[in-house]
Structures are given as C-alpha cells and as structure tokens.
Amino acid sequence: MNSDNLVSVFQFILLLFLQAFLLSNMNFFGFINPNLYLLFIIVYRLDGNTTLLIILGFLLGLFLDLLTQGSGGHTIATLTIAYLRPYIAKFSFGVNNDIPMGMLKGSLLSQRLLYLSMLIFVHHLILFTVIYLSFDNIITIIKNTFFTSVFTFLMAYFSMELFKEKK
Amino acid sequence: MRQLFNALINYKNTLIFIGLLALSLVFLNSRSFYHQSIFSNATLSFSSQFNLITHNISSYINLAESNKKLHLENEKLKALELFKFAKPLHQNTLLDSFGFEVRSARIVKNSYRGARNYLIIDKGYKDSIEVEMGVITSDGVVGIVNQVTADFSSILSVLHRDLKINARFKKNGAYGSLSWQGNHPKRMKLLDVSTLNPIAIGDTIVTGGMSYYFPYGIPIGTVLDFKKPDFEGYYDIDVELFSNLTQKEFVYILRNNQLNQLKQLNNE
Secondary structure, eight states, X not given: OHHHHHHHHHHHHHHHHHHHHTGGGOOBTTTBOOOXXXXXXXXXXXXXXXXXXXXXXXXXXXXXXHHHTOOSHHHHHHHHHHHHHHHHHHHHHGGGTTOTTTTXXXXXXXXXXXXXXXXXXXXXXXXXXXXXXXXXXXXXXXHHHHHHHHHHHHHHHHHHHHTSOOO | OHHHHHHHHHTHHHHHHHHHHHHHHHHHHHHOHHHHHHHHHHHHHHHHHHHHHHHHHHHHHTHHHHHHHHHHHHHHHHHHHHHHHHOGGGHHHHHXXXXXXXXXXXXXXXXXXXXXXXXXXXXXXXXXXXXXXXXXXXXXXXXXXXXXXXXXXXXXXXXXXXXXXXXXXXXXXXXXXXXXXXSXXXXXXXXXXXXXXXXXXXXXXXXXXXXXXXXXTOEEEEEEEEEOOSSOSEEEEXXXXXXXXXXXXXXXXXXXXXXXXXXXXXXX
C-alpha cells in the first residue's frame, strides 16, 4: 500500500509537469492540446479512497491552471471528473467495478474502452464549456471537445498499453 | 445529532465536491475578466428583479412627493417649449445639430453610503441603453452607465472615488477634473484648474463637454471654498453640488449620436 502511495505521488508530479510544460503547448492543427494528465484519475485504484481522489483532482487542476496561466477551467473539470469517477466506473464495469486495477486488466476490453472514453469526453465537455461559457460559441465547444477527446483518448490508451505490467 | 453526523459522513464526498467547486468558481472569477463579467451580469439581473419589487413599494408611498417634483420640472420644460415655439424657423436645425438624445428611466436602487457607489435603473438594452452613456437628473450629473442587461442597467455614480468628470467654470471656461473624495454626498473636489484663472467663491461649475458622455453646460454646482497652494500651479477647489443624489427618483440617459466619430478620431 505504501509503495502504491509513492507511485501515486510520482505520477501526480510527473503528469502535472509533462502536461504544463510539454502537452499544453503542442497545438496540433492549431488548437488540439491532449490532456494526458487525466491518466492520474483514470489509473487511480478503483478501490482507493474516493474522498482523497476528489481533493487530489482539485489540486491537480489547480496547479495546472496556475502553471499554464489558465482561467480555472481545468480545476472545475478535473474536480468534477474526480467526483463522478465512481459512478462512471460503476456504469462501465458493472459488477466488476471493485477490481483494483480494472481499467488495465481483469475486465472486458469493451468495458475498459467505455470507461476511458466516458471519463475523457465528460472532462473535455466541462473543460471547454467553462472556458468559453457562452451559447454563441457552442460550435467551437463541440468541435474542441470532440477532436481533443479523440487525441487524448489515443494517447491515454497507448500510454496505458505501454506501461502495463507484462507477465 | 448522531444521525446528522452519520448523514454528513455518508455524503462527505458530495459535500467536499460542492465546497471545492465553490472554491474553484471563486478562483475562476478572480482570474478571468470574461468570466467575472458573466457572473456579475447574472447576479445583476437577479438582484435587480428583487430590488424592483422593494422599490415599487417604497415609491408608491412617496408618490405625492415625486409628483410635485415632476410638476416643477414640467413647468421648466413648458417654458422651454414656449420659447421654441417663438422661433419656429430654427427649431429643427437646433435639435438636429445637437448631438445628444435623451431617454428617461427610473432608479431602482441607489447607493450613496459606500466609497464606490452604484445606481441601478429600470431600462436595459431592450430600450437601447448602452454602456458608457452619460446619466443626468433634472439638476445635475448622476454618472455613467457601466453595465447593461435586458431590462436593467447599472450606473457608476459620480459619488464613486475612481470616477473623474471633466468640468469647467461657467464664467471663464477654466477647466479641471471633478472627483469625489468619499465623505459627503453633496461635496466634490475640482482639481487641475490652473492658478492663472481668477476664481471666486460662489462661481458656477458646469460640465466641460470634453468627454464622450456629457454635452457642454449642464450645471453641476458652485464653488464652496478654494485654496491656492504655494508651490503648485493648480487650485484645490471644494464644490457643492446642486443636486442631492440621495433623494432622486428619475434620471435621464444621454445618448451621444456622434460617439462613433469621436472615437474614430481618438483612435487615429
């Protein structure tokens, strides 16, 4: 359990800095910045402390906003997704939602993909809604949400495959 | 009590979430000007609705008093109308060349106790009120429109420490900037008037016409007292306002039709 906490702290710092200084400055096709820092919330143990996750999600978003001079959209989106994660896990994994590392192994591929895509899509929808916050920009919100979600999804999926323990 | 604690523990995630969400909204509000204006617009239209109800009640009670004031003002306007009837030839040309249109509105909320005061009136962008329009009353200047919703607008009062208004002496045209020091709702300070100009106690101060907001010549107040500093070239003048902003009911909003031309020139 102790080494798990250590890994979590390491992940938190690594993903935060990777996001703030590299991924947020990528601008694929002019507007796509994949938000890989969501991986922290995605791979947090499914049987872990949910209250702690909410606080960590808030801090992650807050630090990211402070480092990237963001307006506060990341804070709200990451906080909300940390709060919603148990419900999304229950919805996508069904009875298997208590497997500690269910998002990596021990569950169906379709369930894993559903979990991953739902988390990412909801996060991006909230993020861009908060950033634009206007009905006139609804097309921009949807466009950004869709394309950035696809990019983040691909990056997150391949990173998870890459760092999976092989036996 | 125990049940209460149990309920709190059961919903602790939701409670922490709501608490942190409120915190992040405050964070959002303080960091982004765009979000700040959206929030303040939403709260303005909400609180204005509420203020309108309370104001309707109190204005009904003061109906007789405000009726009297309207009569007085009508008399003045009638005199002006008669004066215009007397010279029908110039009537249209005069009105057309005068660059301001006038709209009336009722005050819904009026604050004058703080250091930065605002008013709220019952006309919004539906009545083609826009930001940066000047606002006057029957006997003086009130302020400048700074925020507009569909049915209401908020006005930066002249009783606002950060607002400066261009003003000048009626007798010789010496001009300076008028600002409020924050203590008495009828006293203001006129600064930046050069000591080259002779002035006296009791001189009339009018609007200077050098801003987008007000035309030249709206009476503001009289000189109450002035000091001539030894080493500076500018007077320090205390002005007493004609209008008592703490008991106003109706205001007039001035729309400057030549605003675009003025702004264009300023930008070039």
